[in-house]
Amino acid sequence: MYTLKSMAIQDKAYKDSTAPDFSQTFVDMVENYGRSYEFGLATRHYLKHFPLRLPSMAPMGLGMLSKKRMDITPKHIEGIDQLKAILSRAKELEVV
């Protein structure tokens, strides 16, 4: 499944950019912090692609926040430098 998806992304064989873009946004977050950061991800993604959806989602977001199910600030892992080194080497290998 992922093979098909990544082939599609590489060939840009998709109608709109939502899916690959979401993946890329997610990946960027993970690469920066080491863990996922849903608040940042969701706000960035929705602002970019579904700005009109934000108002209807607000209650949900607030609910998530008030029930401590979403952090407003991102979490870093200690070994973020190590992770970045690993990923940048991995990306070099990927090119082949």
Added chain:
Amino acid sequence: MSKYLFYPGCAMQTSARAYNESMQEVLGPLGLNFEEVRDWNCCGATEYLGISTVPAYALISRNLALASRQSNGVKTLVASCSACYLNLSKADHYMAERPSLGQMVNVALAEGGLEYTPGTLEIRHLLDIVINEVGLDVVKERVTHPLKGLRVAPYLGCMVPRPDYEKRWSDYEYPDELDRLLKALGAEVIDFPLKTHCCGGHMAQISPTTAFELIRRLISSADNYKADVMVTVCPMCQMNLDAYQNETNHYFHTNYKMPVLFFTQLMGLAFGIDAKKLGFGRELVSAKEAMSRIGIEVPQEEPKTPARRKKTTGLPMPKMPGDEEETQ
């Protein structure tokens, strides 16, 4: 106390806080000792593998490498999140199956002073551990407050039983592990036909209408079966069904109020643990009403099952394994 390495994954600390809280509460009674992998990172969820291959596996494998370094003789790495479980086992499996991939991942890991030999760890889902390591006999012994009268829809989602590299699950289309566990807790388990269907995954973000339809199917089917609650084993499933239920209702002009809980929460209740400690109240679709049904003393009267099975005037149904147990 059986010791295991534990990989929580990002959601356990945020959206699935209730899962984490309730899990921590039941570990003791189940005799499980979880040691968290130190400084773990995100498994890449459903996204990273769509973007890249080697970096994605390297990202996952950093966790495997950290865990194996920390293992000290413990071989089993437990994941509570289905996506994490699948990603970790996928990395372990494909690094072994495709040695060139394993090599490249290790070259990358070496950059961080790490390495991982596939097969070193045994990656298992929390539910698998409860069923196959702890065992239902132990679970039954711990039950002090059977969930009598609570109709539950067991929902596994798609990532736990499939593709099941190590053949740990009873059936990849219709596994009965969660059903058996919930039965052991005294709940009334409906034969939920969509138990391994998709919750929508990240479609909630990238194609909301697709996700809404998938969520609607699941919720409406559970509702048709008159389930009081749906029970999940996965943060993403819970998130989609719970947090987007309202939006789904809005979209389809429906009015479902189906609470979606983690199996560990119900286990905790059955073990007599205070609901507050088990993360109740964190769900967006409140489980309060459903829970009040078992908070009150329910009379021993057997609730009627829907007219799906054996009617005396009709033709007999084929015998199924487990039928004998019920009649005994």
Added chain:
Amino acid sequence: MSANGKPKFAMYWAASCGGCEIAVLNTGEKILDVDANFDVVFWPVAMDAKYKDVEAMPDKSILLTLFNGGIRNQENEAMAHLLRRKSQILVAFGSCACEGCIPGLANLSTTEQIFDAVYDSITTDNPQNYRPQYQTKVPEGDIHIPKFYPVLRTLDQVIDVDYYMPGCPPESHQIAEVIDLVIQVIHGQASLPPAGSVIGAGNSTVCDECPRQRNVKTIKGFQRIQDIAELDPDLCLLEQGIPCNGPATRSGCGALCPQAGAQCIGCYGPAEGVVDYGARLMSAFASVIDSNDPAEIEQILDQLPDPAGQFYRFNLAGSLLRAAKPVWKQ
């Protein structure tokens, strides 16, 4: 014939433990018959003699030589050739000479591993890490010690052997019978068995002499004898799950071990006509394992902790395998 008119007798000890020599002495008063009928010309364990004394003897002047031990080094081999030349009847005496016996198990290890075990193990006090040097310069000139071969060979892998007398060691009563026979032959009262025969042993297997009761066999698992709380005193040991080698082992010992409640370990070697003792025994054991489930079979086989020791304890050097391949390639 020697000066006193008696035929000459020799016995030699190559790579072996010495038990065979003791077994000969253990024949009791029969040893006097040896003295009465033979002129013992060479028997290093019992009397003083030099190799050059043997070299000086005319060829074929020794009537009977009992050669025990396998061929482990250059000295063993030289003596085998020498005694062959000097003897009319040469008997491979005891399991080492016949089949390699315990020293032959070293064929599973390289020379280096063997030396490590001898000169550099926890039980060895060898701070200077001395190792044998086949050639050493001393002020008086070069001195040599016999070269150590990569594998141990049985006697008949080096020289022609007239008769084989198995056992570790051969039972004394069997030795006595063989001595009697040779004496009768000398006096013209009997004739020698065909060359290449096994003497001093039976033609059947240990089971033939074992009084234990036997039934159709099915084995659900193997146990070590010391792990069994109560052994049935009358029932076949193999049926009780004890890996008894009796079914493949040549008779002649009187089934002493099984009668005493210990499994046969196979010192009398392969029964008549058996080409590879270990292979035979393995397929026999495998045939009676009562399971069709591969995992269970694996688990049952794991209950034999030392397969080489179980199936090839006395006969690795003489088997079709002879040695682990890397050793052989040396």
Added chain:
Amino acid sequence: MTEHTNPEGKERIGVYVCHCGTNIAGMVDVEDVATWAARELADRGVVIARDYKFMCSSLGQELIEQDIKEEGLTRVVVAACSPHLHEATFRKACANAGLNPYLCELVSIREQVSWVHTDKVAATEKSKAVLSGGVERVIHHEPLEPLHVPIHPATLVVGGGIAGIQAAIEVADAGYPVYLVEREPSIGGHMSQFDKTFPTLDCSACILTPKMVTAGTHPHIKLFSYSEVTNVDGYVGNFTVTIRKKARHVNEELCTGCGICQEKCPKKVIDDVYEAGLGYRKAVYTPFPQAVPKFPVIDVPNCIYFQKGTCKACEKFCPTNAIDFQQEDEYVTVQVGNIILATGFDLFDPRVVSQYGYGRLANVFTSLEFERLTNAAGPTNGEIVLRDGVTKPTSVGILHCVGSRDRNYNNYCSVICCMQSLKFAHLVHERTGATVYNFYIDMRTAYKEYDEFYQRVLEEGTLFVRGKVAEVTDAARLPQEEGKLIIQVEDTLASVQRRIPVDMVVLSAAMVPRHDAHEVAQLFGISCSSNGWFIEKHPKLDPVATMTEGIFIAGCVQGPKDIPSSVAQGAAASARVLGRIQQGEIALEPVRATVDESKCSGCRICNNLCPYNAILFHEDRMVTEINPALCQGCGTCVAACPAGAISGTCFSNEQIFAQIEGLMRVNFQHEKLAEMA
């Protein structure tokens, strides 16, 4: 060690290398092999070596015969195909020329050389090696004489389905006695459960019942119903078979088959066998009205009297006092010369294909359940209704290939499912007018009139969807799906996903081997494949014989098949048996294991191993003996004997070691093997 000389140097060996057209000659330089043998193997006794285009032709055989006579050959080696094919041919050629046929050795340079290699030089070298092995081996061959055993004229037929009934009637009609053993209370088998048979839509009972009656009343057939074979001793021509007649608790002498006992019995039991679990019977019952024999049986585990000690309703009402609660199992021993196994098949249990919901979803039926639904004598009197017993379906989905052609369950095609599903579609149309969907992977309608039937069903308006069904579910998505079973399928002709709501789903489940096929195979000393179908001697040329002499197979026990094929096999097996009986005796291959009693210590390791039950043990002398008529020369005991007391004719140590030496002589001749010795 083995002596590698040509004993006394007297053997005169002829070598014949076959081209097999280009089969061998295309990859092996056969002329070179022959000239090499003549030159290099002369010291081994080869006096003549020839190559020939087709050794198996009569001219090729005559060449050998002529050389035997003119050159005085004492041994013959033919390098050609596998001994399976032509060993008999060349042995016969030797015999014709007066040479004992067992002094001929066949080495395979086709299956083992030319067909599996691509390098001609290497293939030629390998041919020389295997030929050299054969030459060394043949030196150690001994002249052998086949064993002759008489054939007892009686025949045992196991299984009273259509194949077994046919076989029994054919043998009996020829005038020879037959014992027909059936496990169930009545003969008839699966065919008796059907209403209609494809493609002619004959009434199954109408064509089967006459055969059942013939089998039940035939003067030469002794019927053992409700019986099982418990022991088989002996060998071809002379089997001793023990049959357990299970206690019916009904005295057959007195019973008239009036049926009052069934009427009066208060205990209703789900009938898992004849009604396929879809209907009920009583605790005393005959499975169906046309049962042969007509006598009922009491089902002890379900009988109130046997379980609780009171009731005896049947006894009270029986007009002839035929009920006998004291009756016990009876063991009968019979002598037979040949055995025909026709024990049939089981239906695949579709519960394991969990996504199709059988067992969970009430209105999912198996094919056998559906057969009962359509049967006028079935639980609904032939009404096609849902599990509630009253509602007629307005739409029905029929799924082909459930549990077959599926690597998760069985790879094989179950042969009958396509035609059976078409029959179902027709019956649904005819009796309910419902819409019918057939979900198929490929439509397989081989054989006479089958495809015409397919076209007829097409014309009737059955809807065909090509695609393997993904799921049958009751989880509705759309209002029109509520209360229905929804079939989710990819329509691979239209390339779309379809969800088709229906009232009833029928699973055309695979045929699978009987659950106890392995035990039955062991009882009769034959082999079955790993999945449990019994293996025929040759898939094309000897389809009803087995590797065990005197045991034949017929019908679905050998693999899935339809009624015509089962009947044909039943008849074919009986023809083989009749041929044997009329010969009066049979010559057996003298390839046998023998025990050297002086070496046997009676350790009894071999006693339990013989697949043909040929080993017996003499307690008094503590030695094992092998019955030469039973022994098939398989070598199992030879390998197992730790004392080396058992040897196999044609496979002695000397022969095998000589063959190895011969092989090595070519391949390793430069490697100085002597160093190891």
